[in-house]
Amino acid sequence: MAGKKNVRKIYIGVAWPYVNDIFHIGNLAGAYLPPDIFARFHKLRGNRVLMVSGSDFHGTPITLRAEKERKKPEEIATQFHRLDKEYLKKFDIDYTLYTSTHTQNHQHVVQEMFLQLLKKKFIQIKKTEQLYSEQSKKFLQDRYIEGQCPYCNAPDARGDQCEKCGRTLDALELINPISKTDKSNLTRKETENYFLDLTKLQKDVKKWLLPQTSMRAWVKSEALGWIREGLKPRSITRDIDYGVPLPIEKIPKSQRIENITRKKFYVWFEAVVGYLSAAVEYSQKIKKPNYWREFFYNPKGETYYFVGQDNLVFHCINWPAQLIAYDKKINLPTNVFVNKFLLLEGKKMSKSRGWFIETPYLVGQYPIDAVRFYVAFNMPEQKEFNFTWKEFIETNNSILVGTIGNYIHRVAVLAQKNFGSKFYLTPKSVALEVKTRIEKAFEKTENHLNKGEFRSALQAIVDLASFGNAYVDRNQVWKMVKEDPRKAKIVVLAALSLANALGVLLYPFVPESSDRFNYLFGYKKWSSYIREGKDFWHFLSHKGKIELPRHITPVFPKIEETNISKETASLLKLEVNKHRSLLFPRK
Numbered sequence: 001m002a003g004k005k006n007v008r009k010i011y012i013g014v015a016w017p018y019v020n021d022i023f024h025i026g027n028l029a030g031a032y033l034p035p036d037i038f039a040r041f042h043k044l045r046g047n048r049v050l051m052v053s054g055s056d057f058h059g060t061p062i063t064l065r066a067e068k069e070r071k072k073p074e075e076i077a078t079q080f081h082r083l084d085k086e087y088l089k090k091f092d093i094d095y096t097l098y099t100s101t102h103t104q105n106h107q108h109v110v111q112e113m114f115l116q117l118l119k120k121k122f123i124q125i126k127k128t129e130q131l132y133s134e135q136s137k138k139f140l141q142d143r144y145i146e147g148q149c150p151y152c153n154a155p156d157a158r159g160d161q162c163e164k165c166g167r168t169l170d171a172l173e174l175i176n177p178i179s180k181t182d183k184s185n186l187t188r189k190e191t192e193n194y195f196l197d198l199t200k201l202q203k204d205v206k207k208w209l210l211p212q213t214s215m216r217a218w219v220k221s222e223a224l225g226w227i228r229e230g231l232k233p234r235s236i237t238r239d240i241d242y243g244v245p246l247p248i249e250k251i252p253k254s255q256r257i258e259n260i261t262r263k264k265f266y267v268w269f270e271a272v273v274g275y276l277s278a279a280v281e282y283s284q285k286i287k288k289p290n291y292w293r294e295f296f297y298n299p300k301g302e303t304y305y306f307v308g309q310d311n312l313v314f315h316c317i318n319w320p321a322q323l324i325a326y327d328k329k330i331n332l333p334t335n336v337f338v339n340k341f342l343l344l345e346g347k348k349m350s351k352s353r354g355w356f357i358e359t360p361y362l363v364g365q366y367p368i369d370a371v372r373f374y375v376a377f378n379m380p381e382q383k384e385f386n387f388t389w390k391e392f393i394e395t396n397n398s399i400l401v402g403t404i405g406n407y408i409h410r411v412a413v414l415a416q417k418n419f420g421s422k423f424y425l426t427p428k429s430v431a432l433e434v435k436t437r438i439e440k441a442f443e444k445t446e447n448h449l450n451k452g453e454f455r456s457a458l459q460a461i462v463d464l465a466s467f468g469n470a471y472v473d474r475n476q477v478w479k480m481v482k483e484d485p486r487k488a489k490i491v492v493l494a495a496l497s498l499a500n501a502l503g504v505l506l507y508p509f510v511p512e513s514s515d516r517f518n519y520l521f522g523y524k525k526w527s528s529y530i531r532e533g534k535d536f537w538h539f540l541s542h543k544g545k546i547e548l549p550r551h552i553t554p555v556f557p558k559i560e561e562t563n564i565s566k567e568t569a570s571l572l573k574l575e576v577n578k579h580r581s582l583l584f585p586r587k
């Protein structure tokens with residue numbers, strides 16, 4: 001067991017969902033599941049984990065939807081904040097704190113960071129042209145604007161991004177921009193804003209990026225690509241009514257921009273500050289106001305971030321730049337794990353085209369761990385992940401149930417039938433051949449998890465189960481029991497020990513099933529072990545006594561194969577009908 005001095009301090013920042021809708025399986029695969037696996041692994045290891053995130057309450061996707069539904073933006077955001085929180089919990093995503101960017105604390109931390117940056121001369125004041133609507137007498141921003149994409153000529157690119165080519169856009173780049181709400185033409189008009197001087201910070205960001213050795217190669221090269229293009233100052237305020245307000249009273253009069261009362265912080269700048277403000281909020285909550293500093297200022301603190309591809313630039317360029325500008329002594333990201341997108345049956349998911357899976361439906365109809373397993377097994381670390389109903393159900397039935405579940409079940413049944421319900425395992429009681437395989441599996445899984453290689457980590461576990469199945473087959477225990485019961489018991493003990501190892505190794509990936517395994521083998525729930533803060537990674541260290549129940553039930557349930565055609569058909573039907581959402585219809 002690791003002594004207290006070896007305890008690592010692991011901070012995990014998870015992408016903040018925009019609460020203009022409930023999150024979908026693409027978000028789960030892209031940003032929410034990987035950090036949960038990472039966090040659970042570190043907790044098993046006895047490390048100290050602070051995993052935070054929350055709902056991003058601001059930004060135009062929310063105000064647009066609010067206007068459409070004639071509600072206040074806060075109402076929309078609160079509605080989906082509650083739903084996201086509820087469904088993240090149903091997927092067993094275990095945050096230390098899940099908050100929002102709509103708190104007094106967040107506002108305070110954002111304003112403090114801004115004032116520091118201003119004082120340290122990382123903020124510029126610049127006049128730029130923005131698109132102005134004569135019709136509504138105001139400046140319009142990103143998603144309120146539509147036009148032709150200058151890169152791929154798609155006719156319906158948004159003012160912040162082109163959905164077709166995925167390129168991030170400046171609304172001014174759009175060809176023939178119009179207002180999304182009233183379709184009127186827009187004109188250019190000058191307005192004054194604060195800008196983060198990224199040009200000045202470029203050298204330091206590069207200095208942080210270059211020595212990164214565990215960052216995924218494609219992520220690092222894309223980030224360095226941005227730097228090669230040259231970072232330009234980026235505006236951090238805009239002409240909007242809804243958002244985090246500026247600390248006007250604390251800004252020296254000479255540094256106040258024109259029309260300052262009409263400005264709010266730009267959401268890209270303030271939402272990422274949530275990583276810091278949420279850590280501060282949690283520290284206040286547990287009445288240890290400096291707790292967050294153990295992760296952000298202790299030289300041994302490690303800070304990890306998990307985001308989807310569309311967030312790469314904000315986390316690999318802008319956030320490190322903001323941190324550097326704020327305080328040279330603060331810990332910069334140890335690593336940023338960026339995932340690629342998820343496709344559904346080969347096509348990009350789209351709510352408006354009806355090509356998506358409703359999260360509450362998925363949760364209601366299928367075992368959570370079947371979803372977690374399938375997503376982790378295909379985690380889009382290097383390439384896009386194509387979710388298909390066929391592969392989902394087959395992966396569950398053939399690998400999770402057929403290889404892993406089957407192994408655990410047959411070993412438990414075999415053991416009980418021939419040797420009773422109680423077994424005592426000691427390191428010496430396990431055959432060397434099996435012991436070596438188990439130790440190797442732990443080592444491999446750990447190495448992969450530390451590097452955020454979830455697919456390979458899970459593959460190492462599946463390989464161990466396959467080895468277990470072959471080991472039991474090869475020894476023909478059912479025959480051996482009659483010929484040499486003493487030898488048969490040695491095989492059974494080794495087989496039980498391997499099942500034990502699977503129970504531990506699987507915990508980060510499928511926690512609920514791992515708890516069912518613990519019940520089957522007579523252990524407590526994981527949460528009560530983890531509370532002890534010890535290192536439970538090495539299976540034999542947590543308990544050597546196995547006690548099987550009278551009735552042995554499977555740990556993983558099978559999914560009916562007929563669901564494949566049923567689900568595929570209903571997906572196609574939904575697309576034809578262009579149903580927007582079954583449960584949360586947009587008006």
Ligand SMILES: [Zn+2]
Pocket residue numbers: 149150151152153154157162163164165166167
């Ligand atoms: Zn485009």
